[in-house]
Amino acid sequence: MGLLLFFMSDLSAQTDSINKVSDAPEISFETELHDFGNIRRGDTVVYNFKFTNTGNKPLLITDASSGCDCTIPKWSHKPINKGESSAITITFISEEEGGDQAKEIIVYSNSKTPVKILRFTGYVDYSEK
Numbered sequence: 001m002g003l004l005l006f007f008m009s010d011l012s013a014q015t016d017s018i019n020k021v022s023d024a025p026e027i028s029f030e031t032e033l034h035d036f037g038n039i040r041r042g043d044t045v046v047y048n049f050k051f052t053n054t055g056n057k058p059l060l061i062t063d064a065s066s067g068c069d070c071t072i073p074k075w076s077h078k079p080i081n082k083g084e085s086s087a088i089t090i091t092f093i094s095e096e097e098g099g100d101q102a103k104e105i106i107v108y109s110n111s112k113t114p115v116k117i118l119r120f121t122g123y124v125d126y127s128e129k
Contacts, residue, residue, distance in 0.1 A: 025082075026055035027111040029118070036122030039094050039101075048087035049118050053080045055111065063108040064088055070097055073105050090120065098126045 029051045036045050053059040058079035066073060072091040080086050090105055105118040 023056050024112045025053050025057045025059035025080075025110055027059055027061075027107070027109055027113065027116060028052050028054040029116065032116065032118050034118075034120040036092065036101075036120060039092075039122045039124050041098065041124055041126045042095050044091060044093050045122070046089060046091050047120060048089050049105075050085060050087045052085045053082055056082055057110075058082070059109060059111060061088070061107060061109045064105055066090075066103060066105050068103070070094070071103050071105065073107075088118065090118070092120065092122070094122075094124045097124045099124060 029049055031049070034047045034049070036047070039045055058081050060079050061075045061077070064073035064075055070093050072093070073088055074091070075088045076086050088105065088107060092101075092103065094101075101120075101122045101124055103120055105120075107116040107118060108114060109116070
């Protein structure tokens with residue numbers, strides 16, 4: 001009998017954990033990949049990765065980072081309520097880069113999926129203007 005109570009208690013804890021996750025915010029991006037196409041050397045290009053909170057609780061982006069100084073992410077630090085939309089704006093500065101580019105922005109949030117990776121590509125043309 002004691003063993004049965006242990007398993008029932010463990011099952012109850014798992015169910016509570018699942019319910020908490022289903023109540024969590026969820027970040028849903030329109031797209032997680034953007035291609036800038038051809039970029040001239042020295043140009044600065046901007047793209048908005050639009051998203052919606054499709055979960056049940058307020059969504060908070062806690063950080064967004066890239067691997068280089070050439071890519072700058074910006075986002076709202078205010079909570080995004082259920083059903084609301086916002087964007088992570090990325091600015092790519094092509095001054096130091098050349099040729100094919102493939103960059104990532106790592107987004108951290110309180111979402112069911114707490115880490116998302118956004119990607120962009122492009123080709124920086126170093127030929128004479």
